[in-house]
Amino acid sequence: MRAKVIVTTLLAALTASSVASAQEAVTLREPAPRQGYYIGGGTRLMMGGGATDKVGGLGPMFGFGGVFRFGQMATDWLGLGLVLGGGNSFNGTWSTGGGHLSLEAQVKPLAEYNLALRGSIGLGAFGLSRVKPEDEREDDPAGGLGAQYTLGASYDLFPFYEEGTYKSGGFAFTGFAEVALLPTSEVWTMNFVIGIEVTYWFGLRKDRLELPPDEAFKAKK
């Protein structure tokens, strides 16, 4: 009987949802800084390592790089976009340089805080070489190309945003931390990354905002 209730419930739910979606009203949103499209760039520090079948572990490596993001908050809590990153890492023995182009999704779990959980998947590539050319061997791994996965979090601080001005969007300083994994056929690497970016949030157009009449109905210029 319970199973029957569940099946019946499921079918009825599907039917109900098909009726509801026939005319979906749009929802106007309260103005906030973290809205609309975003574009940002910054710098990052990396700590990590890797391993290969041929030479074993690469040892801890440190490095720095840059990152560029572009995307949009599709809803108040979900954003989608692209991220392009690159950098160099090294230790006494190895030196790497690489980059990635990934699709990124971010989730803002708490409405009142500008904290976002981020994840991305995309194409990553890097080259690997020995720091001292005289140590190079024929069977040294050259690097790799593969799918790069990242998971992390960020926080946006809007120092110039004034509450109560009905503005949407603005400049933010964004701090982030993430873990990046890039397994390839020859080498896999994992890095812990922290960084800071400057992000500009374009905000929403006024036809999408819940505004008082004086703000909403400004005369055309």
Place this chain on the structure above:
Amino acid sequence: MSRLPRLLFLLGLFAPGAAAAQAAPPPTESGEELPPDAPITKLPKMINYVEALYPQAALRDRVAAKVVVEFDIAPSGAVENIEVVSSSTVATSSTAAPAVAGIDYGFTTSATTAAGQLRFEPAESNGVPIRVRVPYTVNFSPPALPPPPPPRTGTSTSGPGEPAPGPGIVNFRGKVRERGTRDPLAGVVVTVFQQQGDDVVAFEATTAADGTFEFVDLAPGTWKVQTDLVGYYPARDAEVVKPDEVAEVTYYIEKGAYNPYEVVVVAEKVIKEVNRRTLTRADLRVPGTLGDPVAVVENLPGVARTQGGQIIVRGSGPQSTGVFIDGIEVPLIYHFGGLKSVIPADVVDTVDFYPGNYGSYYGRFTGGVFDAHIRRLDGEQLHGSLDISLLDTSLFLQIPITKEFSVAVGGRRSYIDALIPVFVPDDADVNITSLPVYYDYQVLANWRPSEAHEVRALFLGSDDSFKALFDNPSDFDSQIQATSFSFATSFQRGILEYRYAPSTTFRNQLKLALGKDNADFSLGDQFYFRLGVLGLQIRENADWTVTPWATVTAGVDAILQWADVNVLAPAPPVEGQVGGNDDLNETIYSAVNNAFFGVVAPYVEAKVDLFDERLSLVPGLRMDYWSEVKSEHFTFDPRVVARYKLADHWVVKGGVGLVHEAPQPNQLNEDFGNPDLGVQRAVQYSVGGEWLPTDFIKVDLTFFYKDLQRLVSSTTAVREDGTPLQLDNNGTGTVYGLELFAEHKFNDNFRGWLSYTLSRATRVDSGQTEERLFDFDQTHILTLVASYLFPENWEVGVRWRLVSGNPYTPFQSGVYLSDFDRYSPIPALTNSARLPAFHQLDLRVDKTWVFTYWKFSAYLSIINTYNATNTEGLNYEFDFSKSEPVSGFPILPILGVKGEF
């Protein structure tokens, strides 16, 4: 649902409706069962009230309504399982249209939408949240009319049938259009209001079918203007009305979401087959296929996965699946054997795919049928698009000349020729003298002088070419001496179509197609293949509904071709033949001038609906006349399909049919093959069922069996005069399996399907008794496709595939041939090994930006997202003692952009 409790609410808890409660505890969300007499210790409490919107369609009649719904309040507080109990409307205006009852104003939709957005603190039984079911009443009242205007100022609407109160002068008018598409919008409520002293004076108008509205005698000054239409963001602005002037405006309002899956269905196709999969243009957005209409078919049941652009259907070879454009056969469907199909997605309206047991309209193919239908031009607005991807750029432009006559042009060109020099080093052994390039072009014209007559003209063409020089041909094979390679294929088709439908019971369609096909391959002067074909195809098809339960279809399908062929090449291997001719210098020369090939096929088919249309029978008969098959000029294909509606959501179906297929022209050639070959045949059986629980979910399970007879097979037999037969008709084959297709059409922002094929395809070659696997046998083919449309016009789609590896013939070792100074492989049993299974995830993200007059879309497709290493073949050492796998594509991101207006 009777086990769920019903609750009594006081008016204060729940506005504007009331509900009654009865106790009967349900299972909790955690799955524990409460005792049947468990009390409700806490009533649910509304924490988020959403007002139901008054439907725009009811404004004109100023209708009031009362809708009673029932829904569950889940233990999470969410509203679920909404059902409409009753809905009644009452006209409130003396000028309302007389027939208020029976018109769907949208009240139930609005009520259920609002109910679905309510949120509650859940009911509890001794501290445990429980599910309850409540009734909920929504009362709709039309918005208050604006205050009566002072003398000489009137309210006016532009809706038809609404009399103006006086001879007012229009001093503010405009149009409302949809942003991005420029389509005029009807039913938009335009409100103007102005502060006059302590009062707010407001007037309202509703746009007509052409999107226009007007106001009369507005007082001069600044008026705030707002547009309202459900599903669209409002336009809000301030307009200045000046004395003795007419203010004119156009508002472009943006939809909440631009659904690419909204399709206007002009006419529902009658189902006469066991399986017909129809894909619309929107369905072509499958990750990993780059929007190619032909590549998408590979994700359907019954279709094997291939790398080379071939279509392998239910265990039959690529030459056994027919490819058509609007019923006209075309010779090539892919550029460069698999890169992109010759038909851009913008030109396609729908694609029909039949994996087997197709009707008598088609024939000559023992595999399946793929038919791409070119879009019909709508003659409303100028439309166009420009699509730029990694491989090519395509352009499409539709121009309405008059309401009855429209034309469209399209074209596409690749730029691999620009990319290759970037990747091929200057000092490479290959010198490409003519870089690979492909292009295709389309011209369409549509003339519809009346409902009964329609004339359509199509001109399609495609062209591929590539030339290269290489310094060391022996690097490829020691027997190759030629230092140049060239490849060129092209085809053009002009199709004229006349449709005549004087009534709903008769329809006739006549198509004439004239075309030219060319192919030119050469490896210097060592091997070459040059083909030129001039062809005429005629299709005449008439449908006559004799009685409401019987329709008869009759027609003729004829192809007449004249071919010139000039060939110098080794004999090509047939399916199942391992390797080929060891001695590439053992070439065969053949020249044929003005050879005639003709096929004429009259057919007749009936559709009979019995037992209150529960049973549908489709018997058909097709006769083919083959001019080139000397041993068997005439064949007959009887076919029958039956569909029975068991219950409201259940259909069982089955079919059996005979299909004949002629040998390939090279197989009938006296130099390369055997001119005495006969026609191949297949008896196709399928039986299955469909479950349609809702109008957007369909589950289809089909079992199929195909008996292949008289297959062309390589033979060592000789004729009486001692000359080798080379080929005969003593091959046989068997294909059987099941296909599961579970589809969720676009609904609630989600669409997708699961396709699974389990099959076995075997052959017995001429002179053999043992079965072997078919070259493209793939036991399991599992494909999962899903996409979700997010707000702000984002779409994310995934495709995951798991496919059995193809069988192959392993080489045990090699034997040294001193005459040729190279090793020749010693094969094991044919197709006795299988490559590892293939699995791959493809991801695609689309984003559309909507501007006032146009839309811009960008997509990023990541093929092989988790960089799976799939073995596509084996590379052997020079002596065939060892082999290493050849991997398929690694992770590959592809960017594309498109602008359309």
